[in-house]
Amino acid sequence: MSSPQPVVSRRMRLLLTALGLGGSALGAVAVFTTENGTGAAALIVFGGVLLVLGLFGDRIDTVEFGGANLRMRAAAAEKYRMAEESDLRGDTGTGERLRSEARALIEAAGAIAGEYRSTRRLMPAGPDRTAVLQGIVERARDLARSGTSEPEQVRAWLRSSDEERRVTALGMMQADPRLGDFEALLPLVEEAASRFEQYEALVLAEKMAGDLGPEQRRRLAAAVRAAQAKDNFGRNRRQAAESVLERLEPPEG
Structure with a gap:
């Protein structure tokens, strides 16, 4: 047939x-x-x-x-x-x-x-x-x-159980700082549903790093290190993670 x-x-x-x-x-x-x-x-x-x-x-x-x-x-x-x-x-x-x-x-x-x-x-x-x-x-x-875009709507997407909504929200937040949601982003930095989603979360984390307070910076750095310890990062995620840490902890000198 x-x-x-x-x-x-x-x-x-x-x-x-x-x-x-x-x-x-x-x-x-x-x-x-x-x-x-x-x-x-x-x-x-x-x-x-x-x-x-x-x-x-x-x-x-x-x-x-x-x-x-x-x-x-x-x-x-x-x-x-x-x-x-x-x-x-x-x-x-x-x-x-x-x-x-x-x-x-x-x-x-x-x-x-x-x-x-x-x-x-x-x-x-x-x-x-x-x-x-x-x-x-x-x-x-x-x-x-x-x-x-309505900020509360986009933040709700980032907290969604659907990866596609979360990734859409990550992209939107990368382009519009007023949409950001640090608390919803943090768990995606440490462990996301896919490598692609985690990479986009790291990209957003780097963009948000400069506007974070001391405690948020500490928590984000800890989440990045925990992610590095859990998974063998490929080149893109490794570079993204290193960029976040550089923004959070600039080298002394």
């Missing part, structure tokens, strides 16, 4: 990949070149969705274009559009309410987190997967730079 044909053809996957990369790139550029942060966020999110379909469409048996997740993403984009129109009319109260509703929808859809989960599930471990995961984290950083 022949295997079922994937829903997304090879030609369509190439098109979706190109559109996904283009949408994410335009969103990232818009973060720095326009004041339309909500529009930039929508581009980043939808670019990620298209990229997942483009990369993994040959492994998808069904695509629920009418399903709840895509409906929520579409509704979020529409609310962002309506918020911009409200601002132009001078109704900033309605605009802010619509943005809050859109952010809640994006959180529910979990576009970036879902992309991370799919990549880890569908791609074999190795440099190629790591490169894709790093690109996903970069999109999380871009989303944070758009200025549409």
